[in-house]
Amino acid sequence: MMTTKMISRRHTLRLLGGAGAGLMSLSMPAIAQGSAGRVVVIGGGFGGATAAKYLKRANSKIQVTLVEPLQRYYTCPFTNLHFGGLRTFEQQGHNYNELRALGVQVIHALANDVDNKKKTVTLAGGRVLQYDKLILSPGIDIRWGELSGYDQSAAQLAPHAWQAGPQTQLLKRQLDAMPDGGTFILAAPENPFRCPPGPYERVSMIGHYFKTRKPKSKILVLDAKENFSKQGLFLDGWKKFYGEMIEWVPVSKGGKVVRVDAKSREVETEFGKIHKASVLNVVPPQKAGFIADRAGVTASNGWVPIKAETFESTQVADIYVIGDATAASPMPKSGFVANAQGKLAAAVIAASFAGRPAPTASWANTCYSLVAPDYGISVANVYDVVNGKLNEIKGSGGVSPRDASPEFRKLEADYGVAWYNAIANDAWGTKA
Amino acid sequence: MDRKIFATATAAFLFLVSSGPLSAQSAADTAVLAGPCANCHGTNGKSNGKIPTLAGRPATALAAVMKAFKSETPTPATTIMNRIAKGYTDEQIEALAKYFAEQK
Numbered sequence: 209m210m211t212t213k214m215i216s217r218r219h220t221l222r223l224l225g226g227a228g229a230g231l232m233s234l235s236m237p238a239i240a241q242g243s244a245g246r247v248v249v250i251g252g253g254f255g256g257a258t259a260a261k262y263l264k265r266a267n268s269k270i271q272v273t274l275v276e277p278l279q280r281y282y283t284c285p286f287t288n289l290h291f292g293g294l295r296t297f298e299q300q301g302h303n304y305n306e307l308r309a310l311g312v313q314v315i316h317a318l319a320n321d322v323d324n325k326k327k328t329v330t331l332a333g334g335r336v337l338q339y340d341k342l343i344l345s346p347g348i349d350i351r352w353g354e355l356s357g358y359d360q361s362a363a364q365l366a367p368h369a370w371q372a373g374p375q376t377q378l379l380k381r382q383l384d385a386m387p388d389g390g391t392f393i394l395a396a397p398e399n400p401f402r403c404p405p406g407p408y409e410r411v412s413m414i415g416h417y418f419k420t421r422k423p424k425s426k427i428l429v430l431d432a433k434e435n436f437s438k439q440g441l442f443l444d445g446w447k448k449f450y451g452e453m454i455e456w457v458p459v460s461k462g463g464k465v466v467r468v469d470a471k472s473r474e475v476e477t478e479f480g481k482i483h484k485a486s487v488l489n490v491v492p493p494q495k496a497g498f499i500a501d502r503a504g505v506t507a508s509n510g511w512v513p514i515k516a517e518t519f520e521s522t523q524v525a526d527i528y529v530i531g532d533a534t535a536a537s538p539m540p541k542s543g544f545v546a547n548a549q550g551k552l553a554a555a556v557i558a559a560s561f562a563g564r565p566a567p568t569a570s571w572a573n574t575c576y577s578l579v580a581p582d583y584g585i586s587v588a589n590v591y592d593v594v595n596g597k598l599n600e601i602k603g604s605g606g607v608s609p610r611d612a613s614p615e616f617r618k619l620e621a622d623y624g625v626a627w628y629n630a631i632a633n634d635a636w637g638t639k640a
Numbered sequence: 641m642d643r644k645i646f647a648t649a650t651a652a653f654l655f656l657v658s659s660g661p662l663s664a665q666s667a668a669d670t671a672v673l674a675g676p677c678a679n680c681h682g683t684n685g686k687s688n689g690k691i692p693t694l695a696g697r698p699a700t701a702l703a704a705v706m707k708a709f710k711s712e713t714p715t716p717a718t719t720i721m722n723r724i725a726k727g728y729t730d731e732q733i734e735a736l737a738k739y740f741a742e743q744k
């Protein structure tokens with residue numbers, strides 16, 4: 209049994225202070241109505257769906273409204289496997305039935321504006337929602353026009369497929385229609401961007417598709433960077449499975465694309481060279497979703513600075529931002545991380561409504577990539593907060609070993625699928 | 641101090657005194673710590689796939705496995721948990737093991 213000695217002084221003080229604050233907040237109107245507080249969540253992707261669910265798990269009396277235009281959300285994760293011919297498009301689709309069953313009010317609409325003083329969200333169509341706490345998980349928007357020639361109409365000819373949906377289906381149709389012997393070009397952006405290993409998993413999977421269906425075809429990766437995620441593992445895998453098919457050009461060798469001509473499917477590099485593609489996939493520069501701007505939480509670099517301990521905006525109180533929209537380096541912009549940040553924000557908000565101090569923050573990330581069927585690789589990390597800053601815990605994490613056995617790679621391929629099924633169930637309740 | 645607030649605070653205090661061990665790791669901290677585990681091992685540590693379930697397994701066994709992952713000689717079939725386990729202190733591992741042992 210417990211003795212008082214075992215209770216740290218810090219906890220006792222936290223608790224006494226917390227009980228008082230909890231009662232004080234009884235004056236809030238929402239609480240008078242039997243609710244523990246009102247949270248509006250904007251965006252039902254990895255971050256937002258998870259946050260909404262974990263708020264309800266923390267306290268079912270919290271009134272949670274999720275605003276998401278899509279009835280059916282398609283994940284970017286595993287769309288690369290769709291390009292590889294290993295999965296259907298529909299396998300990446302998820303709905304909001306579980307969240308509704310948990311008591312989350314799901315509104316399928318776009319949030320147009322946020323008034324951070326009145327604490328309201330205005331939806332397309334004019335409906336206004338009041339919040340005590342707001343969570344933003346809007347993902348990315350494309351910086352249209354930043355890359356010369358790449359605007360919304362160009363994306364209809366040279367898709368980015370960096371937001372899953374019609375763009376994914378367009379790129380798939382183009383790949384299917386491409387004759388054998390064609391050239392697929394992927395233009396990869398500078399950091400930071402959504403899913404650091406994503407472009408390289410994509411060309412791996414398209415390599416697999418070509419190898420099995422269009423073996424005379426070529427793949428060219430034009431990169432605005434000198435290095436990329438899991439580079440050694442990818443390069444080894446490409447050589448092993450695809451021989452000379454995949455060529456990667458780093459920025460120092462003229463990899464940076466500076467102009468796109470979507471009509472002729474040509475790109476011009478920094479070094480003045482023109483490359484012509486049969487299928488052109490431009491992964492363009494990105495920024496936080498526009499609603500973050502409207503809420504006044506975006507910094508001049510286009511991303512949202514957050515307080516490391518809580519993921520509350522550094523610029524506006526009571527707005528929490530999670531997922532790809534945040535500037536959360538050293539964490540990558542991954543679905544795994546968005547989910548983990550969503551859980552933290554939910555726990556922080558639930559604690560705040562209950563008048564308790566915020567729990568100690570902790571996160572992890574794992575990104576599996578498939579290089580070929582039965583050949584998976586991974587990168588993992590664990591994070592905490594040190595001196596108010598996000599910190600990658602020293603000695604933890606890292607990538608799969610370079611000399612791993614085929615059995616190891618097969619296990620990581622299988623674990624990648626298991627990860628997808630687990631996180632899809634965790635966020636949207638989707639059954640495997 | 642308002643009488644009601646004082647009474648509530650005292651009650652909460654007494655509740656804590658008589659309920660379960662309290663180290664630096666509070667229940668809310670442990671739930672946050674356990675958050676990312678669900679992304680592969682399933683919500684509440686109940687797996688729907690090839691990655692092992694954590695829920696309901698004995699705390700001593702879970703802690704022992706995590707510590708083995710963390711050691712220089714992890715079990716032969718280890719792929720990723722050796723990299724992840726190194727991010728947690730033994731105290732956090734104990735708390736996580738207890739947390740998942742209690743999940744149903």
Ligand SMILES: Cc1cc2nc3c(=O)[nH]c(=O)nc-3n(C[C@H](O)[C@H](O)[C@H](O)COP(=O)(O)OP(=O)(O)OC[C@H]3O[C@@H](n4cnc5c(N)ncnc54)[C@H](O)[C@@H]3O)c2cc1C
Binds near residue numbers: 251320
């Ligand atoms: C090809 C590819 C492969 C990837 N593979 C992996 C992987 O294997 N593992 C991994 O962990 N991550 C992967 N990712 C990254 C992952 O997709 C993102 O990190 C993740 O989606 C981020 O979650 P989020 O909640 O921030 O944004 P999203 O998941 O993009 O969700 C944002 C949601 O907000 C909605 N929204 C936006 N604005 C508004 C508004 N104003 N009002 C209402 N709703 C709005 C959108 O409709 C969208 O549904 C991959 C990405 C790509 C492109």
